Amino acid sequence: xxxxxxxxxxxxxxxxxxxxxxxxxxxxxxxxxxxxxxxxxxxxxxxxxxxxxxxxxxxxxxxxxxxxxxxxxxxxxxxxxxxxxxxxxxxxxxxxxxxxxxxxxxxxxxxxxxxxxxxxxxxxxxxxxxxxxxxxxxxxxxxxxxxxxxxxxxxxxxxxxxxxxxx
Numbered sequence: 001x002x003x004x005x006x007x008x009x010x011x012x013x014x015x016x017x018x019x020x021x022x023x024x025x026x027x028x029x030x031x032x033x034x035x036x037x038x039x040x041x042x043x044x045x046x047x048x049x050x051x052x053x054x055x056x057x058x059x060x061x062x063x064x065x066x067x068x069x070x071x072x073x074x075x076x077x078x079x080x081x082x083x084x085x086x087x088x089x090x091x092x093x094x095x096x097x098x099x100x101x102x103x104x105x106x107x108x109x110x111x112x113x114x115x116x117x118x119x120x121x122x123x124x125x126x127x128x129x130x131x132x133x134x135x136x137x138x139x140x141x142x143x144x145x146x147x148x149x150x151x152x153x154x155x156x157x158x159x160x161x162x163x164x165x166x167x
Contacts, residue, residue, distance in 0.1 A: 006050045013063050014043055020126065021067050027121045028071050030110050042070050064136045068118070075114050111158050116151035123148050 004012075021042060026035040045066050053062055109117050122133040123144070134141045 006047055009050055009059075010043055010046045013046055013059060017060060017063055018043075021063070023125065024067060024121050025071060027109055027125060028114065028117045029074055030117075034074065038070050038074055042067050045070070061135065065138075068137060071114070071118070108155055108158065112151050112154055115147055116154065119144055119147040120151045 018039070022035065022039050025038045025042075026032065029035055029038065042063075046063065049066075053059070057065075109120065112120060118137060119133060122128045122136060123130070128136070130141045130144050133139075133144045137144065139147075
């Protein structure tokens with residue numbers, strides 16, 4: 001980027017990617033108030049660290065890296081506060097439109113662990129390719145496919161049992 005002020009760059013990144021970042025964080029953490037705090041923290045970090053950005057990746061990739069780190073940090077803090085965060089692994093491509101039609105998206109995503117939610121949001125909601133998602137999350141493509149598959153299986157199990165997603 002040319003000689004732009006840090007605040008101009010942060011504003012440009014916010015205007016271009018703010019809505020998508022917000023949805024990603026909301027669907028991952030599922031709490032609107034926490035989402036607003038995290039998104040604010042993401043763009044504060046952009047302001048604070050732009051001068052150290054080395055341009056080895058695109059600004060968008062760098063921004064998503066900050067977003068992923070902030071989400072991970074949020075869950076680490078929650079874990080320290082005795083919140084139970086289930087652990088989970090990997091995923092594979094399947095159609096999920098039937099799942100999305102039957103469940104409220106935010107409530108159904110609460111049934112997934114953090115890793116599954118991240119992949120589900122990127123692949124299904126943001127419609128990113130497996131390779132794009134792997135780059136964003138710094139994972140192998142195989143891990144992305146396996147994690148998505150497990151997320152879909154979990155959502156189907158919830159539907160089959162008729163679980164109350166508000167419980």
